[in-house]
Amino acid sequence: MDELASLSLTHVQFDPRDKIAYWLAYITLSPLAILVFYASVIVSRREVAGILMLAGQLCNEGLNAVLKEYLQIARPHAHLGTGYGMPSSHAQFVCIYLGYHSLPQVMAGSFAGLAFGVVWYALTELGLRKSGCIQWALDQPVAKRLYLRDMRxxxxxxxxxxxxxxxxxxxxxxxxxxxx
Missing domain, CATH: 1.20.5 (Single alpha-helices involved in coiled-coils or other helix-helix interfaces)
Incomplete structure (x- = not known):
């Protein structure tokens, strides 16, 4: 196998001659960028939607950790990192082709992300919002002191x-x- 380069910020390995792999190595940082985005929205806007998105992302990551430990399916190449590869949490953002996951792992990750997104939407929009739980939370003194709001x-x-x-x-x- 040819020698792989490592993106020093995350040690993502990719073929430096492959321009697509080069860009995808950077795109693998998207979960970190999204977390920064959520934090920025929450701090600057005090918007419930940002809080719900961050909570959903963290719950999804927790679900992935549980599924990986339960399924215990190895990554397709041992030299690409420790930990289990199924389901691919990155595939819940983008389907990467850097070889860190097999096609079934990417498909499972994509399906898990889609399914979790639908369930989270139903829980927040059809459950929490329609039942009045979000408004109740916003009416609490701590939410008022933090200027939390729902501009939906x-x-x-x-x-x-x-x-x-x-x-x-x-x-x-x-x-x-x-x-x-």
Missing amino acids: AIDNVARWEYQQWEQQVRHRQGSENKQE
């Missing part, structure tokens, strides 16, 4: 926020004119 009922959040900003500017300008 607003059709165009960007327009609504812009209109709020315009009102504040007009109010501020009106107050300044009164003081003169």
Whole structure:
């Protein structure tokens, strides 16, 4: 086998002559980027949707860990890392071709990700939201102190926020004119 290069940030091994593998080695970082995105949305927007997405991602990772320990199916090539390969958690984001997982592992990971996504959506939208649990949680003092909110009922959040900003500017300008 030809010598493989290692992406130093994660030690993802790939054939450096294969341009697709080069880019896919970077795409394998997408789960980390998505976690950073979730954290940014939660901290900056205080939006329930971000919290639910992060919770779903973490639950999905937990499910993968349990399934891998239960199934105990090895990766197709031992030199590509420790741990079990089935189901592929990366395949729940993208179907990678770097050889870290066999086709059945990628398919199982894709199916597990799709199935978990459907179940999580049903749980959050049809269960928690429709039953009023999300609104109940937002009505709690700690949620109010953290300024948590659910903007889902607003059709165009960007327009609504812009209109709020315009009102504040007009109010501020009106107050300044009164003081003169």
